[in-house]
Amino acid sequence: MTVAIAPLTTEHIPEAAQRYDRWFTRARRPLSQRSWLADGPVRGEELLGKLQTAPGLEACRALDGDGNPIGHLAAIPVDLSADDPAALRSHPRSALVPHGGHALPSGRESEVLRALYVRVAARLVDDRRLVHYAWVPAGETATAPWSDLGFGRELVHGLMAVRPRGRQPRGVEGLGIRRAGPGDLPQIGRMAAESSRRQRESGVFQPQPEGALAALRLRYADSLGDPRCGAWIASRRGEEIGMVLLQPAVPDPVIPESCVELAEAYVTPAARGEGISRVLLATALAWAYDNGHRYMSARWPSASLSAAGHWPAFGFRPVAYRLSRTLDARIGGTPGTY
Template identity: 55%
Template sequence: MTWELSPLTAERVPEAADLVDHWYGRARRALPHLSGRGFPPGLELVQARLAETGCVAAAVTRRSATSGFLVAAPLDTDQDGQGALSVQPGAARVGMGGFAVVTGHEPEALRELYVPVAARLVVQRRLVHHVDMPADDAVAMAWFRLGFGLDHVRGLMPIKVRGRQPREVEGLAIRRAGPGDLAQVGRMAVESARCQEQSAVFVPQPEPVLAALRDRYADTLREPRQAAWLALRHGEDVGMVVLTPAPAGPVVPPDTVEVAEAFVEPFARGEGISRVLLATALAWAYDSGYRYVTARWRSGSRLSAGHWPNLGFKPVAYRLSRVLDPRLG
């Protein structure tokens, strides 16, 4: 197939949106819990990507028809805020709906698109590139051939009416956290973040970010649509889980709650505490009108990468990443 590189002009946007609708529809039919549900149309997603400040876009055509497109935009966060825990300085992102190509030609089409877009990002000193996409392994492989790796996985699980509960843990008590428990919740959130410095994640956790994390859930502990639970054994805090509303998106249904934080003290792991914590939290979530729960984890985390799938979370989205050599001129 002969590809012709061109700008992603306004008249090509509807064709780009059709590519997104076709791919996302096919991907969702293959993913658990997503088939048949209503999601944002491709046109809305493409327009959102093009509206991002400083975006860089390209399209490829064949016989005058748009056969693929790619939109990347700078990704900056407050380096003392929560985003700094997962986004490096000098990053750019291809967000959800920011690319799609004709089925069956992903490797060659994405290569034609990424090369010129990446060159413009490098000129801007954007040397960390992220791609958000549905959990489609065939399309992910095309990005892997361009030097990307799997960084984050988002999982989804339906919340069921109370049924079989996890086995009890001797001496364990679960209670809902309130505003007066911010210190305990903040301390365990920091300990959870510090685990990211270990193998095989190796993500630094700057002290200013950790300091802000101690107070991050102050509003959560007061809001009726958000909640946290503490696990205590013989009166000692041994774990916690925090649930917050999940923003709806291309792979996240609107009635979904997110596991924002989860932690169990190292000495108490392996006893089933996290299962009891999550079951308690999800009973509240179901009674509060939520029907799905989502969690996001780093694919290289020894603790998380096996834990969340074992609890029943099925992958529905990936974040891919590529870090370029900072010696580039």
């Protein structure tokens, strides 16, 4: 069946938003999670409206043989300086398909996405953007069409229900937990940078520029003085060996309104395996519940040997994945020479 490609412009946003809302409701997560996870606000029109104003947007829509719109794809350019903390998790010159950036017809997902991506990717490559990211809800319906294009899971977005205090984890001998404040920025920043630096290792192999790590040390200055945020430091025998930091989460199609984000968590390698992380997280969960939060979100690299098993064991379940595709750098040469 024929798929034609046409520009996606402002007048097409309301229709595209309705199509996105229907697609996302169908694809948002596996059936096994629907019994306990709250839905985030889909707000397709709001998401697409923001996308339409993004500088450098590459967007198009798919039409069937009768000229009816059946899908869309929109990618925004990502340009990060070497000292931007965001460069610790994303390539500094890349492109991102965010939530709201694509919707596909049932039964023709791979076919339509392929036609859309061929058009958008060609423009991205012409602009020397060879790393492409896409946020999709967890589940085969959303991920399979991207897999057909060579995309793989790279970052996991997990969600966990926050419940009233139940059975607390067993204490760790000699461990003290205290609430962190603005004066603890050096300790929080140091541990956040140490946590991030470990992503250089196998099998994540994510570059961690020193300038961005230096900026990360100062990133949470405002959070430590914000009553909407919470941070705790674990100490033993006068040594600070762990921390956890929570911030308000931004609601989106996979994140409900009453959610707090696990922005940072760290335990020094020499102290791991003793249950310190569980004590820190239990403290954070109790604070979150008392402050009206009913869900907690976290993100981790899918290739991380420690994180990939650690956070699901605590109860975080995948609700979205950031998929990625990195093209061969030789593709930037003269056509026919690579």
